[in-house]
Amino acid sequence: MKRIYPIEDFCIACRHCELMCQLEHSPSRDLIQLFKGTSSSSLKRIFVLQKGPVSLALNCRHCDEPLCAYACVAGALTKDPATGIVNFNQDKCIGCWTCIVACPYGVIVRNPGTGRITKCDLCPGRDVPACVEACPNGALALAEA
Numbered sequence: 764m765k766r767i768y769p770i771e772d773f774c775i776a777c778r779h780c781e782l783m784c785q786l787e788h789s790p791s792r793d794l795i796q797l798f799k800g801t802s803s804s805s806l807k808r809i810f811v812l813q814k815g816p817v818s819l820a821l822n823c824r825h826c827d828e829p830l831c832a833y834a835c836v837a838g839a840l841t842k843d844p845a846t847g848i849v850n851f852n853q854d855k856c857i858g859c860w861t862c863i864v865a866c867p868y869g870v871i872v873r874n875p876g877t878g879r880i881t882k883c884d885l886c887p888g889r890d891v892p893a894c895v896e897a898c899p900n901g902a903l904a905l906a907e908a
């Protein structure tokens with residue numbers, strides 16, 4: 764499967780990937796409304812980590828052995844055997860946060876608006892995820908694992 768790989772040498776911590784991720788997942792996909800509102804479904808699913816001069820943007824690795832899915836008590840996280848994507852089913856989630864603890868990358872977040880979680884879905888319907896497309900410096904690569 765194709766995964767998003769961060770290239771830390773190119774990341775300049777501009778956080779444009781975070782913003783475009785939020786926009787892609789916002790109901791209106793309107794930048795002004797995104798800034799004005801606090802839609803529960805417009806949380807970012809990619810996170811820029813920065814320490815000193817080093818930065819990189821991290822999102823779900825869609826792990827071959829997804830500890831989040833193994834830990835989920837409700838079957839809300841499952842790995843699609845065809846695509847390799849670790850999908851989230853909001854209808855099944857009970858908001859116990861076990862997956863947040865289980866994920867070794869820290870890329871699942873609580874969604875205060877829904878009482879459930881939010882994670883990267885690789886932007887369904889897009890050939891190239893919004894964050895990858897948005898990065899002005901080529902610091903995110905979509906590549907076959």
Ligand code: SF4
Nearest residue numbers: 823824825826831866
């Ligand atoms: S949420 Fe974490 S554990 Fe689950 S597939 Fe993504 S990176 Fe792996």
Ligand code: SF4
Nearest residue numbers: 835856857859860862
């Ligand atoms: S918070 Fe939701 S997705 Fe996460 S482990 Fe609990 S039920 Fe599963």
